[in-house]
Amino acid sequence: xxxxxxxxxxxxxxxxxxxxxxxxxxxxxxxxxxxxxxxxxxxxxxxxxxxxxxxxxxxxxxxxxxxxxxxxxxxxxxxxxxxxxxxxxxxxxxxxxxxxxxxxxxxxxxxxxxxxxxxxxxxxxxxxxxxxxxxxxxxxxxxxxxxxxxxxxxxxxxxxxxxxxxxxxxxxxxxxxxxxxxxxxxxxxxxxxxxxxxxxxxxxxxxxxxxxxxxxxxxxxxxxxxxxxxxxxxxxxxxxxxxxxxxxxxxxxxxxxxxxxxxxxxxxxxxxxxxxxxxxxxxxxxxxxxxxxxxx
Numbered sequence: 001x002x003x004x005x006x007x008x009x010x011x012x013x014x015x016x017x018x019x020x021x022x023x024x025x026x027x028x029x030x031x032x033x034x035x036x037x038x039x040x041x042x043x044x045x046x047x048x049x050x051x052x053x054x055x056x057x058x059x060x061x062x063x064x065x066x067x068x069x070x071x072x073x074x075x076x077x078x079x080x081x082x083x084x085x086x087x088x089x090x091x092x093x094x095x096x097x098x099x100x101x102x103x104x105x106x107x108x109x110x111x112x113x114x115x116x117x118x119x120x121x122x123x124x125x126x127x128x129x130x131x132x133x134x135x136x137x138x139x140x141x142x143x144x145x146x147x148x149x150x151x152x153x154x155x156x157x158x159x160x161x162x163x164x165x166x167x168x169x170x171x172x173x174x175x176x177x178x179x180x181x182x183x184x185x186x187x188x189x190x191x192x193x194x195x196x197x198x199x200x201x202x203x204x205x206x207x208x209x210x211x212x213x214x215x216x217x218x219x220x221x222x223x224x225x226x227x228x229x230x231x232x233x234x235x236x237x238x239x240x241x242x243x244x245x246x247x248x249x250x251x252x253x254x255x256x257x258x259x260x261x262x263x264x265x266x267x268x269x270x271x272x273x274x275x276x277x278x279x280x281x282x283x284x285x286x287x288x289x290x291x292x293x294x295x296x
Contacts, residue, residue, distance in 0.1 A: 016265040038064045041107035044129040053095050055129060056088045056106050063112050070094050070105040096166045099134040104161045140223040140234035150242040157207040159185050159221050182225050189219035192241055216244050
């Protein structure tokens with residue numbers, strides 16, 4: 001009677017399968033244990049002004065490194081700042097592709113030296129960032145007063161739009177190009193001799209306001225997007241002041257000063273000339289007195 005061989009032949013195969021399974025479980029446990037020793041990132045914060053956008057987080061790495069991935073709400077994860085010891089990552093080049101999209105990033109933590117000794121089968125620990133919609137969330141930078149002129153009872157102020165890193169057809173766009181009529185500017189102005197402020201607003205870059213003739217005025221501007229829930233206003237620009245009255249007075253005093261200087265110089269020249277003539281006459285007189293008389 002022959003002994004069936006099928007049953008005995010399956011035992012080595014089962015043993016190999018069990019060994020492989022056991023090894024895979026051990027690898028997963030070891031990987032999980034290694035990951036448990038790594039500090040995950042926390043306090044993920046967006047820093048975005050005029051669409052220049054940086055993701056920051058903590059802590060400083062000790063025995064690990066970070067990688068950053070970013071994705072739009074319906075897109076795939078893209079790697080940024082790969083295997084870095086920094087705690088910030090500039091993602092501007094990704095978000096400016098479509099500033100109306102909503103983005104999320106995540107910071108992955110790896111053991112130091114990852115990529116040389118570690119397996120990539122185990123997903124590293126990571127922390128997700130808050131969502132960011134650049135059009136709604138980027139802060140407005142401090143605006144700049146390009147020029148101003150006060151003539152009589154009219155004060156004209158021109159605001160210069162900041163440039164962004166958003167591109168269209170190879171050219172960088174300004175804030176006005178991106179936000180259009182959503183972007184307003186507020187002008188705060190007051191008499192130089194007073195502290196009481198007045199305000200006016202425009203959805204262009206030009207202000208033309210009525211002022212008192214002969215009075216000097218100081219003013220600042222502020223960018224505003226009223227349709228937002230947060231980050232509606234920029235910091236105010238540095239103050240500028242007109243000098244209409246002071247310019248006239250300065251010119252007047254300059255003319256007076258020049259006239260006085262000319263009179264003083266003229267008087268000095270006359271005095272010097274008189275002194276010279278008097279001295280010359282005195283020398284001539286003294287010479288005559290000291291000459292002996294000729295006795296025949």
